[in-house]
Amino acid sequence: MSALLACGAASAFAPQAGTWVIDSENNGQPGRGFGLDVQDSTLVMQMYGYEQNGNPTFYLSAGSYTNDQYSGPLNQYRGGRYLGSGDRNGTPTGNAGTVNMRFTSGTTGFITFPGEPEKAISRYNFAYSNSPQSLRGIWLFTPLTSLAPTSDFVALDQIIAGTSTGNGIVASQNGRFGCENQISGELAGSVLCVRVTASGTLERAYRIIYSVNDGEGVMINSTGSSSWMAVAxxxxxxxxxGTGPIIKSEEAAQMDEENLRNHLASAVQLLQGQ
Incomplete structure (x- = not known):
């Protein structure tokens, strides 16, 4: 698995769009933060912060994003619309200097503001913990392989007892697909999922590291002899x-909780050997 993940890390990637925070300033109190979006090779950053006199302000930076890095002017504006105003155009008032960013994954990186040392940053996750309930929802799991297309499109809404390395399984209604946050052992910090056949045997397993709505990792076959990179x-x-397609209800079936739990535990052993 390490070789696969290293291969993925060597590829260029874009940071996830959304709200980002400076890790050392994430204390639950009002402070600084910024929004990021990357489309094609252009990055746009909108930052909210404060001036030296305490007044709130915002900045905008936009430019080319290459090799997982960005550098551009931190522009400031004034005189635009306020609540209840008519048409007013904001005008640029210069810039505070250059902002530099480098990303180590789609959800982590470092930022250097003008006049400050480099600081760690991350995508702000304010809604999803590592509880079993956080995995409820409609998911699409897809391996990146040139073999016959295989994807798992599932609704996970049944919470059952977990394995020895996890904290509770979230399963589909028919019990053929289940996921669990791993909280101990070699796979701690990731999500482990399994697909079980109609006859009750392991069909495939996923190990995913995700943030909010997106994740990446690996898929392995039932024996662990083959693996592919995968996205979720x-x-x-x-x-x-959600705003995506409506999932078709799967035929109701009696869930075999113990079988699903056993296959998740077996998948831990298979993935540890990758």
Missing amino acids: RRLGNTSMV
């Missing part, structure tokens, strides 16, 4: 509310 996408939140 949350299409519906914990209340099954």
